[in-house]
Amino acid sequence: xxxxxxxxxxxxxxxxxxAVINASLVGVVEEAKKHPEIQTIYGAIHAVAGMVKDxxxxxxxxxxxxxxxxxVSPSSALGTSRDKPDxxxxxxxxxxxxxxxxxxxxxxxxxxxxxxxxxxxxxxxxVGFDIRAFHVPKTVDNDLLVTDHCPxxxxxxxxxxxxxxxxxxxxxxxxxxxxxxIMGRNAGFLTAAAALGKKRDDDGPHLLYLPERPVSIGKFLxxxxxxxxxxxxxxxxxxxxxCDADGETWAKKIVQTAEKDQHGNVQLSGTGALADFLAAQxxxxxxxxxxxxxxxxxxxxSFPGFQSPVDADEARRCGREAVxxxxxxxxxxxxxxxxGGGKKxxxxxxxxxxxxxxxxxxxxxxxxINADGNGVTEAFVEYAMPLVGQLPQTEYLxxxxxx
Amino acid sequence: xxxxxxxxxxxxxxxxxxAVINASLVGVVEEAKKHPEIQTIYGAIHAVAGMVKDxxxxxxxxxxxxxxxxxVSPSSALGTSRDKPDxxxxxxxxxxxxxxxxxxxxxxxxxxxxxxxxxxxxxxxxVGFDIRAFHVPKTVDNDLLVTDHCPxxxxxxxxxxxxxxxxxxxxxxxxxxxxxxIMGRNAGFLTAAAALGKKRDDDGPHLLYLPERPVSIGKFLxxxxxxxxxxxxxxxxxxxxxCDADGETWAKKIVQTAEKDQHGNVQLSGTGALADFLAAQxxxxxxxxxxxxxxxxxxxxSFPGFQSPVDADEARRCGREAVxxxxxxxxxxxxxxxxGGGKKxxxxxxxxxxxxxxxxxxxxxxxxINADGNGVTEAFVEYAMPLVGQLPQTEYLxxxxxx
Numbered sequence: 001x002x003x004x005x006x007x008x009x010x011x012x013x014x015x016x017x018x019a020v021i022n023a024s025l026v027g028v029v030e031e032a033k034k035h036p037e038i039q040t041i042y043g044a045i046h047a048v049a050g051m052v053k054d055x056x057x058x059x060x061x062x063x064x065x066x067x068x069x070x071x072v073s074p075s076s077a078l079g080t081s082r083d084k085p086d087x088x089x090x091x092x093x094x095x096x097x098x099x100x101x102x103x104x105x106x107x108x109x110x111x112x113x114x115x116x117x118x119x120x121x122x123x124x125x126x127v128g129f130d131i132r133a134f135h136v137p138k139t140v141d142n143d144l145l146v147t148d149h150c151p152x153x154x155x156x157x158x159x160x161x162x163x164x165x166x167x168x169x170x171x172x173x174x175x176x177x178x179x180x181x182i183m184g185r186n187a188g189f190l191t192a193a194a195a196l197g198k199k200r201d202d203d204g205p206h207l208l209y210l211p212e213r214p215v216s217i218g219k220f221l222x223x224x225x226x227x228x229x230x231x232x233x234x235x236x237x238x239x240x241x242x243c244d245a246d247g248e249t250w251a252k253k254i255v256q257t258a259e260k261d262q263h264g265n266v267q268l269s270g271t272g273a274l275a276d277f278l279a280a281q282x283x284x285x286x287x288x289x290x291x292x293x294x295x296x297x298x299x300x301x302s303f304p305g306f307q308s309p310v311d312a313d314e315a316r317r318c319g320r321e322a323v324x325x326x327x328x329x330x331x332x333x334x335x336x337x338x339x340g341g342g343k344k345x346x347x348x349x350x351x352x353x354x355x356x357x358x359x360x361x362x363x364x365x366x367x368x369i370n371a372d373g374n375g376v377t378e379a380f381v382e383y384a385m386p387l388v389g390q391l392p393q394t395e396y397l398x399x400x401x402x403x
Numbered sequence: 404x405x406x407x408x409x410x411x412x413x414x415x416x417x418x419x420x421x422a423v424i425n426a427s428l429v430g431v432v433e434e435a436k437k438h439p440e441i442q443t444i445y446g447a448i449h450a451v452a453g454m455v456k457d458x459x460x461x462x463x464x465x466x467x468x469x470x471x472x473x474x475v476s477p478s479s480a481l482g483t484s485r486d487k488p489d490x491x492x493x494x495x496x497x498x499x500x501x502x503x504x505x506x507x508x509x510x511x512x513x514x515x516x517x518x519x520x521x522x523x524x525x526x527x528x529x530v531g532f533d534i535r536a537f538h539v540p541k542t543v544d545n546d547l548l549v550t551d552h553c554p555x556x557x558x559x560x561x562x563x564x565x566x567x568x569x570x571x572x573x574x575x576x577x578x579x580x581x582x583x584x585i586m587g588r589n590a591g592f593l594t595a596a597a598a599l600g601k602k603r604d605d606d607g608p609h610l611l612y613l614p615e616r617p618v619s620i621g622k623f624l625x626x627x628x629x630x631x632x633x634x635x636x637x638x639x640x641x642x643x644x645x646c647d648a649d650g651e652t653w654a655k656k657i658v659q660t661a662e663k664d665q666h667g668n669v670q671l672s673g674t675g676a677l678a679d680f681l682a683a684q685x686x687x688x689x690x691x692x693x694x695x696x697x698x699x700x701x702x703x704x705s706f707p708g709f710q711s712p713v714d715a716d717e718a719r720r721c722g723r724e725a726v727x728x729x730x731x732x733x734x735x736x737x738x739x740x741x742x743g744g745g746k747k748x749x750x751x752x753x754x755x756x757x758x759x760x761x762x763x764x765x766x767x768x769x770x771x772i773n774a775d776g777n778g779v780t781e782a783f784v785e786y787a788m789p790l791v792g793q794l795p796q797t798e799y800l801x802x803x804x805x806x
Contacts, residue, residue: 013576016577017572017573017576017577042806043800045800045801045805046801055805056805056806057800057803057804057805057806058806059800062800062803066798069796069797069798070798070800072795072796072797073572073796073797073798073799074569074572074573074797075569075572075573075575075576075799076576077572077576077798077799077800077801078800078801079575079576079577079800079801080576080577081577082577162706162707162708162709163702163706165707166477166478166701166702166705166706166707167701167702167705169420169476169477169478169480169705169707170420170477170478170701170704170705172478172482173416173420173478173479173480173482173483174419174420174482174483174484174485178701272675272676272678272679272696272698273675273679275675276675276676292700292701293675294698294699294700294701294702295675295697295698295700296697296702297695297697297698298569298570298573298581298695298697299566299569299570299697299699299702301573302569302570302572302573303565303566303569304565304568304569304572304794304795304797305565305794305795306565391707391708392475392707392708393472393475393476394472394475394476394477394707395469395472395473395476395480396476396478396480397446397448397460397462397465397473397480397481397482398448398449398480398481398482400460400465401460402448402458402459402460403445403459403460403461
């Protein structure tokens with residue numbers, strides 16, 4: 001490996017925002033400033049879209065105070081993009097890189113972003129302009145391969161855990177059936193986090209449905225009926241990606257049905273459709289009067305002032321580490337390995353090949369899901385709890401003895 | 404006025420939960436323990452429903468630590484009820500009160516709860532069993548008469564303000580139209596709080612629609628188009644109670660249309676219907692590709708670990724004050740008067756007649772709403788900001804100069 005070139009660097013943020021993607025950005029900037037090999041550290045506005053349009057800001061000029069405010073801000077401070085660059089797009093980016101002598105490329109994002117870094121690195125080789133391309137992991141879905149977990153997951157998981165704690169208390173106060181639809185694409189990790197605030201056997205969520213375990217409406221309804229009969233209430237966490245027994249997502253089925261029906265202006269591909277559909281199923285089939293459904297939407301990924309401290313710290317370390325790797329390596333992705341659990345929780349960072357994380361995703365391992373496919377195991381709680389940090393203490397007085 | 408009798412007391416929590424209704428409960432309990440006139444302080448499980456079924460716990464037996472955990476817990480720790488007791492229901496409650504020698508009645512809730520206290524006081528007079536009935540204000544809607552504001556509003560407003568700050572950053576990162584539907588029944592106070600995190604002219608929410616100002620779909624769409632044309636994005640806060648130009652709520656119109664259509668299993672009275680309807684209007688009529696809508700649902704009233712400190716403190720003081728009034732008065736409701744604004748913000752508590760708060764509600768005053776009916780004024784921000792407390796600092800880098 002050649003010595004690190006004296007050149008400029010660029011960092012971009014890709015895909016959906018998280019609560020800590022800006023902590024990773026600040027990690028990249030603060031580490032880059034330590035290395036004389038890196039002259040100017042540019043921020044690409046709206047990720048690859050800004051690179052192709054030559055839209056950059058100079059991150060080295062931001063004050064320490066501004067950087068700290070950025071680090072605690074949700075969403076992507078540079079703006080993001082869902083563009084998936086092909087080879088032609090990458091060649092146009094290369095022209096900008098050459099013009100600006102950008103030889104260090106840091107890209108914070110999910111598996112698609114790792115793939116972009118991989119493609120860009122390949123195209124750079126082809127055009128004979130040597131760059132060092134590094135991926136910094138980020139996703140609320142926690143679905144990246146190899147790494148123990150992803151920055152962004154812990155904070156989103158904390159939001160979801162708190163939301164369900166509050167919602168369970170709300171549902172105890174005014175009993176009924178409450179359904180919450182939670183993000184996570186095709187992985188159940190974020191929905192599973194709904195269980196992290198449970199302290200007692202009768203605490204909600206009483207049922208969790210994850211994309212990893214297809215569920216028919218019949219099974220869903222009989223599960224809900226069993227809980228409701230026993231407790232007189234039921235709180236249910238449902239992943240946006242849950243599938244019917246045939247493997248097709250419920251979200252897709254509902255949209256298809258709605259489109260076929262052509263019922264005027266009401267569109268069912270909006271975020272509330274799955275929640276409203278499931279609530280209607282419970283209301284109509286189980287004849288339960290008080291049924292409510294919420295879809296958490298963007299709050300779970302972009303709520304300010306609500307980072308998990310562990311998550312924010314790890315996100316920042318991942319950003320720093322990418323820059324360190326770039327001093328000695330040609331490309332790679334930053335991954336985390338857990339060095340201990342419980343009170344001894346910690347992580348070690350390591351470099352892995354871009355192609356190992358690019359494009360592919362992972363699901364919840366079987367040992368995290370209960371036998372009935374409607375809950376999580378203690379192994380999941382042990383895995384996720386250190387990432388989320390301390391949850392608020394709450395109390396419900398209905399459990400005290402009557403006098 | 405006769406001396407305060409030596410007797411037992413009961414406290415109940417009514418209507419929808421809030422983040423600080425338990426702080427009021429703890430205020431009642433800690434003050435009641437100071438007065439030897441009050442022997443046992445009972446908590447009614449599920450409000451009047453528990454009173455009529457003789458279901459109580461002994462709140463005097465809870466440890467100081469448990470009480471402090473209760474005070475920071477969202478939702479109603481005793482459980483709540485939406486029963487509206489008539490005279491017959493009240494007479495059954497009176498039998499329970501007589502049996503237990505319950506002569507102090509504290510009821511934490513909204514205008515319906517004040518009405519219940521009023522009816523119960525009247526029935527007690529009729530049956531010749533003297534009780535002292537006090538109402539402690541609570542509502543996220545902030546729609547009670549006389550009082551400057553209601554405990555519960557500040558914390559819900561803080562949640563909404565933070566949510567919109569995050570959502571605006573999210574929408575800057577991935578530009579499009581974002582619509583957020585917010586609670587508040589027929590009052591716009593909670594939706595108006597969406598504007599409290601705005602720092603710069605181009606910060607969202609760019610448009611706010613309140614129940615106090617009817618809006619046609621045509622006006623709504625032309626407003627959205629104007630913002631989107633100017634900024635390339637738009638964040639819109641909509642109250643669940645917004646009305647069409649004819650004064651009927653949009654929520655009701657959508658449900659009626661849906662019921663008429665009879666389109667299978669999909670039910671539109673769920674919480675997502677208004678948000679999805681408005682998103683579809685924007686998508687179909689303005690041909691904007693990226694349109695998203697969230698309905699905040701119960702998160703905004705029951706999110707743990709997110710109280711406004713001012714709100715929590717005032718809620719507790721209102722609980723204490725009700726007990727103090729009961730030592731010298733026959734009945735009443737606790738209200739707040741603002742003694743100063745800005746940094747000199749403070750409130751003075753006072754007693755008012757139950758009938759002045761019972762049943763009726765108030766709307767946003769005209770001076771809090773902008774001339775165009777799609778935003779709030781500086782007067783509103785001055786009114787609401789002290790109730791919410793400090794909001795998180797955030798930063799977006801897209802506004803920095805390109806290099």
